[in-house]
Amino acid sequence: MSRVTTSVVEQLSPESLSVVRRAIGGAPDSWALDEIGDGNVNLIFRLSGPSGQVLVKQAVPYLRCVGESWPLSVRRNYFEYKALEAHATVAAEYLPRVLAFDEASAAMVMEFLGDHVILRKGVMQGIRYPRFSEHITDYMAQTLFFTSDLFLSAGEKKQKMKLFCENVDLCKITEDLIFTDPYRVAETNRWTTPQLDSLAHAFATDPELKVAITELKAKFLTACEALIHGDLHSGSIMVNQEATKVIDPEFAYYGPMGFDVGLLLANFFLGYFSQAGLACNPPEYEAWLLEQVEQIWSKFERKFCALWDQHLEGDYLPARLLTGDSRAARAAIVSRVRSDYMARLFDDSLGFAASEMIRRVLGLAHVADLDNIADPDQRALCEARALRAARELLLNHRKYTGIMPVLAMVREERARPAP
Amino acid sequence: MSRVTTSVVEQLSPESLSVVRRAIGGAPDSWALDEIGDGNVNLIFRLSGPSGQVLVKQAVPYLRCVGESWPLSVRRNYFEYKALEAHATVAAEYLPRVLAFDEASAAMVMEFLGDHVILRKGVMQGIRYPRFSEHITDYMAQTLFFTSDLFLSAGEKKQKMKLFCENVDLCKITEDLIFTDPYRVAETNRWTTPQLDSLAHAFATDPELKVAITELKAKFLTACEALIHGDLHSGSIMVNQEATKVIDPEFAYYGPMGFDVGLLLANFFLGYFSQAGLACNPPEYEAWLLEQVEQIWSKFERKFCALWDQHLEGDYLPARLLTGDSRAARAAIVSRVRSDYMARLFDDSLGFAASEMIRRVLGLAHVADLDNIADPDQRALCEARALRAARELLLNHRKYTGIMPVLAMVREERARPAP
Numbered sequence: 001m002s003r004v005t006t007s008v009v010e011q012l013s014p015e016s017l018s019v020v021r022r023a024i025g026g027a028p029d030s031w032a033l034d035e036i037g038d039g040n041v042n043l044i045f046r047l048s049g050p051s052g053q054v055l056v057k058q059a060v061p062y063l064r065c066v067g068e069s070w071p072l073s074v075r076r077n078y079f080e081y082k083a084l085e086a087h088a089t090v091a092a093e094y095l096p097r098v099l100a101f102d103e104a105s106a107a108m109v110m111e112f113l114g115d116h117v118i119l120r121k122g123v124m125q126g127i128r129y130p131r132f133s134e135h136i137t138d139y140m141a142q143t144l145f146f147t148s149d150l151f152l153s154a155g156e157k158k159q160k161m162k163l164f165c166e167n168v169d170l171c172k173i174t175e176d177l178i179f180t181d182p183y184r185v186a187e188t189n190r191w192t193t194p195q196l197d198s199l200a201h202a203f204a205t206d207p208e209l210k211v212a213i214t215e216l217k218a219k220f221l222t223a224c225e226a227l228i229h230g231d232l233h234s235g236s237i238m239v240n241q242e243a244t245k246v247i248d249p250e251f252a253y254y255g256p257m258g259f260d261v262g263l264l265l266a267n268f269f270l271g272y273f274s275q276a277g278l279a280c281n282p283p284e285y286e287a288w289l290l291e292q293v294e295q296i297w298s299k300f301e302r303k304f305c306a307l308w309d310q311h312l313e314g315d316y317l318p319a320r321l322l323t324g325d326s327r328a329a330r331a332a333i334v335s336r337v338r339s340d341y342m343a344r345l346f347d348d349s350l351g352f353a354a355s356e357m358i359r360r361v362l363g364l365a366h367v368a369d370l371d372n373i374a375d376p377d378q379r380a381l382c383e384a385r386a387l388r389a390a391r392e393l394l395l396n397h398r399k400y401t402g403i404m405p406v407l408a409m410v411r412e413e414r415a416r417p418a419p
Numbered sequence: 420m421s422r423v424t425t426s427v428v429e430q431l432s433p434e435s436l437s438v439v440r441r442a443i444g445g446a447p448d449s450w451a452l453d454e455i456g457d458g459n460v461n462l463i464f465r466l467s468g469p470s471g472q473v474l475v476k477q478a479v480p481y482l483r484c485v486g487e488s489w490p491l492s493v494r495r496n497y498f499e500y501k502a503l504e505a506h507a508t509v510a511a512e513y514l515p516r517v518l519a520f521d522e523a524s525a526a527m528v529m530e531f532l533g534d535h536v537i538l539r540k541g542v543m544q545g546i547r548y549p550r551f552s553e554h555i556t557d558y559m560a561q562t563l564f565f566t567s568d569l570f571l572s573a574g575e576k577k578q579k580m581k582l583f584c585e586n587v588d589l590c591k592i593t594e595d596l597i598f599t600d601p602y603r604v605a606e607t608n609r610w611t612t613p614q615l616d617s618l619a620h621a622f623a624t625d626p627e628l629k630v631a632i633t634e635l636k637a638k639f640l641t642a643c644e645a646l647i648h649g650d651l652h653s654g655s656i657m658v659n660q661e662a663t664k665v666i667d668p669e670f671a672y673y674g675p676m677g678f679d680v681g682l683l684l685a686n687f688f689l690g691y692f693s694q695a696g697l698a699c700n701p702p703e704y705e706a707w708l709l710e711q712v713e714q715i716w717s718k719f720e721r722k723f724c725a726l727w728d729q730h731l732e733g734d735y736l737p738a739r740l741l742t743g744d745s746r747a748a749r750a751a752i753v754s755r756v757r758s759d760y761m762a763r764l765f766d767d768s769l770g771f772a773a774s775e776m777i778r779r780v781l782g783l784a785h786v787a788d789l790d791n792i793a794d795p796d797q798r799a800l801c802e803a804r805a806l807r808a809a810r811e812l813l814l815n816h817r818k819y820t821g822i823m824p825v826l827a828m829v830r831e832e833r834a835r836p837a838p
Contacts, residue, residue, distance in 0.1 A: 149640045154594060155587035157640075165581040168574035175573060175734055185743040205743055207752050214736050214756050221568045221576075221734060224643045315594055315640060317633050324604040324624055333626050337633050 008045055008058050009033060011105035019100040020109055024049025041065070041250065042077070046112060053114060054099060059106040063173070065365065072169050074106035076250045079167040081108055083252030086160065086227055090146040094139040094246050096238075113245055116238035123234060123271040124369055126281030128288055133295035135244035136237065136264065141303035144257045147227035149316040150308060157254075157314070161224055164253040171220075171253055174230065178355050179217035182362040183210050191362050195380030199387055200362050212394045216351045223256040232260045233356070233367070234267040258348025261300060265349060266356035266390075268293045269410060270367050273386040276414070277373035286414075290407050297349075297403040301342055308338050343401065350397035350406065357390035381418050389413040427464055427477050428452060430524035438519040439528055443468025459484035459784055460495070460669065465531060472533060473518060478525040482592070484784065491588050493525035495669045498586040500527055502671030505579065505646055509565040513558040515657075515664050532664055535657035542653060542690040543788055545700030547707055552714035554663035555656065555683065560722035563676045566646035568735040569727065576733070580643055580673040589670045590639075593649065597774050598636035601781040602629050610781050614799030618806055619781050631813045635770045642675040651679045652775070652786070653686040677767025680719060684768060685775035685809075687712045688829060689786050692805040695833070696792035705833075709826050716768075716822040720761055727757050762820065769816035769825065776809035800837050808832040 009028055012020065017028065024031065026049040037044025037057075041064050045056040059077040063070035081101040088095050097111040122129065149157055181189055184204050191200045203209060229236070230251030238245045272289040275281055312319070317337055322330045360367045361383045370386070373379035389410050393400070400406050428447055431439065436447065443450065445468040456463025456476075460483050464475040478496040482489035500520040507514050516530040541548065568576055600608055603623050610619045622628060648655070649670030657664045691708040694700055731738070736756055741749045779786045780802045789805070792798035808829050812819070819825050 149637075154590060154640055158584040158587055158590075162581055162584040165577040165584065168577050171573060171577075180737060180740050184740050186739075205748075207744075207748055207755075210740060210752050211755050211759070214740070215759070218568075218735060221573055222643050224641050316637060318599060320605075321599050321603050321629060321633070325626075325629075329624075329626055333629050336626075336630050340630070340634070 008043070008056055008105065008107060009047065011058075012100075012102050012107060012109075013104060016100040016102040016105075016107070016109055020047065020049075020054055023052055023054050023099055023109075025051030037064075041072075041248075047109075053112040055096070055110045055112045057108045057110065072173075076167070076170055077101070077106045077108055078103060079164065079170070079252055080248070080250035082163060083227065083229070083249040086147065087143045087229075087246075087249065091139045091142040094135055094244055096245050096247055113238050113247075116240050116243065116245055118235055119237040119239045120234040120267070120271070120368055122239060123268075123289070124274070124278060124372060126275075126285045128285075129239045129241065129244070131242065132239055132244055133292055133299055136246075137296060137299035137303050139244070139246055140232075140260055140264070140300050141307055144226045144228065144260065145304055145307040145311070147254075148225055148257070149314045151311055151314045154315045160227065161254040164227065167251075167253045170230070170251045171255075174220065174251060175217065177363050177365060178359045179213055179220060181364065182359045183213050188364045189362055190364065190366070192376050192380040192383055195376060196361070196383060196387075199384055203358065203362055203387070203391075208395055209391070212351075213355060216348075216355055216394075219256045219348060219351075220259060224254040225257050226254065227252060228255045228257060228260045230255065230259065232263045234264075234271065235367075256348055256352070258345050258350075259352045261297075261345070261349035262352025262354075263356045264296060265293055266353040266360070267367070268296070269353065269357055269389065270360055270386060271369050272410070273382045273389070273414060274367075274369035274373065277375070277378040277382040278369070279378075290410065294403050294407060297346070301346075304345075305338060305342065308334075346401075346403075347397050350393050350400055354390040354392075354394035354397065357386050358394065361387050361390075377418075385413045385416055388416070427462070427475055427524065427526060428466065430477075431519075431521050431526060431528075432523060435519040435521040435524075435526070435528055439466065439468075439473055442471055442473050442518055442528075444470030456483075460491075460667075466528075472531040474515070474529045474531045476527045476529065491592075495586070495589055496520070496525045496527055497522060498583065498589070498671055499667065499669035501582060502646065502648070502668040505566065506562045506648075506665075506668065510558045510561040513554055513663055513665050515666055532657050532666075535659050535662065535664055537654055538656040538658045539653040539686070539690070539787055541658060542687075542708070543693070543697060543791060545694075545704045547704075548658045548660065548663070550661065551658055551663055552711055552718055555665075556715060556718035556722055558663070558665055559651075559679055559683070559719050560726055563645045563647065563679065564723055564726040564730070566673075567644055567676070568733045570730055570733045573734045576673075579646060583646065583672040586670075586672045589649070590672055590674075593670060594636065594639065596782050596784060597778045598632055598639060600783065601778045602632050607783045608781055609783065609785070611795050611799040611802055614795060615780070615802060615806075618803055622777065622781055622806070622810075627814055628810070631770075632774060635767075635774055635813075638675045638767060639678060643673040644676050645673065646671060647674045647676060647679045649674065649678065651682045653683075653690065654786075675767055675771070677764050677769075678771045680716075680764070680768035681771025681773075682775045683715060684712055685772040685779070686786070687715070688772065688776055688808065689779055689805060690788050691829070692801045692808070692833060693786075693788035693792065696794070696797040696801040697788070698797075709829065713822050713826060716765070720765075723764075724757060724761065727753075765820075765822075766816050769812050769819055773809040773811075773813035773816065776805050777813065780806050780809075796837075803838075804832045804835055807835070 032048045034046045036046050043058045043060055047054050047056050059074035061074050062068045063072050084095055084098050096113055100109040145151055229249045236248045238247055268289050272286055275286045370383055392409060451467045453465045455465050462477045462479055466473050466475050478493035480493050481487045482491050503514055503517050515532055519528040564570055648668045649672060655667045657666055687708050691705055694705045789802055811828060
């Protein structure tokens with residue numbers, strides 16, 4: 001990779017270089033460049049100078065984890081930049097600072113989060129993050145509420161949405177890898193073989209699952225609710241004991257809010273089902289992970305509803321619809337609309353959570369939580385439990401009206417003995 | 420209006436003028452210009468020359484039926500032009516031909532449909548149009564299917580959608596006049612007074628209706644399903660015994676398909692409820708109007724499903740999801756997804772139909788069918804019947820799973836005696 005690694009600094013514009021110089025000191029020939037990325041999509045570098053470090057994220061014209069056979073526009077970095085910019089207006093504290101966006105080289109220079117780790121790695125090591133559920137629910141409630149019709153006028157929303165109508169390459173990856181491939185016989189699918197062969201085959205030929213996943217995909221294609229992150233798994237979140245940062249919103253577009261909430265929940269479920277196979281953490285850690293699921297949903301719901309009560313300024317439910325009503329009538333109407341909204345959002349979140357769990361076991365891109373279980377029999381057992389819970393959720397998400405019954409079902413699947 | 424009427428020809432670009440010259444012959448000083456519009460939004464002229472006529476539609480920077488106090492961007496003509504262009508690729512036979520779009524003067528030069536009348540006028544006169552239901556269902560099935568994710572890739576759809584994200588002024592009119600004002604005390608509302616005062620007050624203060632209309636508005640704001648006409652009432656359709664032309668798609672944007680279907684059905688219901696008050700047509704004409712409703716839904720459904728069977732080429736349900744399945748399994752899956760889709764579309768259509776009926780009796784913009792009933796008691800009786808049917812549909816659209824029970828309910832409301 002030396003050609004690439006040496007060239008990223010040379011490719012930066014003079015303006016970007018001077019920003020970097022101010023941030024890390026010294027001259028370019030004194031800087032150390034290390035490729036540190038292990039992501040699926042981009043090249044990630046740490047650039048170190050005498051007085052500091054920055055992160056440089058550069059898009060290559062293909063999907064990094066597959067190679068040049070999967071071309072991908074480098075413009076995705078631009079959408080990531082615009083999403084960070086939009087989300088920073090309402091949730092800056094949970095985002096890395098962007099120092100420069102260098103369009104010509106498709107590179108973004110950002111704050112280097114040296115004192116954070118990827119949440120997934122922390123979870124695999126059994127680390128607890130006591131402030132995480134507060135932070136991530138702030139982030140989700142604020143980014144989703146304030147970019148939606150609940151807060152914005154329809155015109156403002158469409159003005160913002162317009163740009164992200166162009167972010168089609170990355171949405172296409174989701175459409176294929178989450179909503180299509182795991183439910184068909186596809187060369188790109190992979191799974192723990194031969195242990196999961198029959199389950200994978202069953203998922204690839206199950207009419208009920210195909211109908212259910214198509215309904216969710218329809219929401220992904222048509223429900224323009226908010227500027228969502230679009231890839232909010234535990235590899236897109238950096239944490240430590242004090243802070244939380246959400247990174248990598250290159251999949252951002254105007255889509256269904258439940259997609260963000262669902263992916264996050266799914267990754268905690270995947271972390272949970274992995275623990276038995278990883279077998280390196282105390283058993284109480286499983287309970288902590290499920291507790292996070294409960295906390296994430298309940299805090300998100302509470303914060304989202306609080307924003308609703310304070311900032312319902314958009315065209316969704318304009319105050320003037322209620323001008324003639326008594327205070328009690330107004331409260332009853334808002335409360336009813338809000339609870340219908342939250343019920344639908346919860347339902348969507350469960351459906352999308354199921355789709356993420358399934359694709360992480362049967363699709364192209366897996367999660368390290370499961371992949372790192374060395375014994376394939378143990379891994380397959382954990383994966384089969386996750387798949388069964390996900391199948392139940394995908395087919396029956398409408399039947400779950402609260403998070404506690406979901407947790408009960410997940411615990412029940414976790415307790416299944418090896419076949 | 421002479422300043423305006425003389426200036427529209429002078430405002431046309433040389434290119435547009437030469438198009439007009441080819442169409443109608445002669446020189447500009449030999450042309451006769453008549454303002455013929457009675458629409459709510461634009462100025463409409465007939466321009467006649469020695470060898471023909473064209474229609475010139477010019478946007479003014481305000482809502483014509485209200486005046487300069489309601490400013491409105493003239494760019495709406497551009498969206499109308501782009502919608503006509505998009506729809507003409509799939510349903511040209513049901514659209515007026517556009518000869519020139521003159522952006523500088525916000526004027527569009529179009530085929531003059533001298534041998535057509537506005538459908539609403541024909542319905543008020545009791546005229547039957549034997550080919551209408553075939554034509555309008557061709558138009559709706561083709562424009563809605565081929566601009567949706569059923570036919571297009573997600574990227575193609577978003578590319579088309581992007582432009583219409585800017586058509587916010589006219590969507591705002593719908594958001595206010597259909598989804599907000601009739602359900603609140605608003606100065607812009609009007610109704611037959613004093614006969615409907617108590618019904619109008621009841622609608623303006625009904626919590627159930629506010630909740631139900633908000634759910635429909637949410638679809639209007641977020642469901643980006645297809646490039647809809649956006650204002651498909653019987654004043655936007657020109658007909659004769661042989662042909663049907665859909666005009667005025669300036670409200671076009673990517674929205675819920677059911678909005679087009681629903682507005683059309685609603686205007687037939689309004690025509691139906693008007694007949695008793697107009698009292699100028701044979702009683703069998705009422706049955707013909709309800710027969711049209713039945714025909715419109717059933718033919719639309721049949722044609723839309725036929726397009727589904729022949730042209731399901733979009734990302735909604737890609738063929739590759741079904742590659743591993745037997746022919747029988749494939750057919751079962753497609754059929755199940757399709758029938759869920761049509762059930763939802765029917766339900767949406769009924770809800771939007773209800774919202775159109777209500778706003779045409781209690782909101783700012785009424786329909787001539789009802790307004791032309793001279794006796795206010797008779798008019799109020801017809802309007803009250805329409806309102807009660809609409810209220811039932813708005814609150815209970817989910818309970819109607821076929822068009823026949825809807826017609827039965829409508830007939831029952833029609834039979835209600837004067838209070």
